[in-house]
Ligand SMILES: Nc1ncnc2c1ncn2[C@@H]1O[C@H](COP(=O)(O)OP(=O)(O)OP(=O)(O)O)[C@@H](O)[C@H]1O
């Protein structure tokens with residue numbers, strides 16, 4: 198069994214005001230995984246990412262990074278491998294211009310100005326923000342700020358990326374493109390990715406493994422098929438089926454149409470509809 202890149206055994210974590218934000222968490226992130234932490238508002242997603250990034254250390258339990266106790270690693274040792282993109286871009290951005298913000302990380306890593314320039318250009322290209330490199334950060338829209346935050350992390354070339362709601366606030370095409378970009382990073386550059394989200398319609402298309410958080414506890418871990426197999430359990434944790442799955446579920450149970458399974462994506466649903474009704478595609 199290979200060593201997980203990140204392994205969390207958290208018995209509890211309590212904020213100073215007494216809120217128990219996490220308890221009984223057992224979670225491993227393997228090398229090359231692209232997994233999601235799915236949960237409703239206040240379920241503990243952001244808190245969990247902050248623990249995995251070593252920002253919060255006063256929890257009960259243990260988190261390891263490549264087998265080393267994260268509490269014993271220096272910030273430099275953690276940040277040379279793991280990068281966290283915050284949920285709110287205003288918590289992350291601080292330089293005046295887009296270029297300067299994205300350049301900060303690589304400069305801090307000691308890259309030459311030529312290297313910085315090429316890393317920034319590549320990262321801004323990836324998030325489709327190249328034409329706004331000179332723009333004042335304060336004048337960007339929310340979605341543009343989110344993209345700059347992600348570019349900032351891309352420019353540093355982390356092996357493990359923790360992303361807190363990377364698609365929230367992006368327009369529908371932007372959401373899709375962001376997921377495609379992350380998929381490319383994962384598949385082609387081998388970046389291990391953990392993303393927190395409540396976009397149930399997007400995750401089955403892109404993610405291979407999901408962890409459902411509910412009131413700070415792990416309610417379920419598994420493939421999208423496993424996690425979305427129980428509709429009642431999902432509503433119990435304030436989530437829902439993807440819309441396409443809900444439609445087929447209603448056709449199957451409400452209208453007795455003979456679907457064999459509940460598809461989770463439009464592509465699967467299309468195949469199942471053609472199969473179920475024996476339709477042949479017109480060429
Ligand atoms: N600094 C803090 N001090 C006290 N309680 C906090 C703090 N930050 C978060 N909490 C509480 O911890 C719980 C988990 O919050 P967290 O931000 O991790 O949830 P989340 O799943 O990221 O929610 P969202 O989907 O709204 O981003 C919530 O009950 C929240 O009120």
Ligand SMILES: [Mg+2]
Pocket residue numbers: 242243244284361
């Ligand atoms: Mg959050």
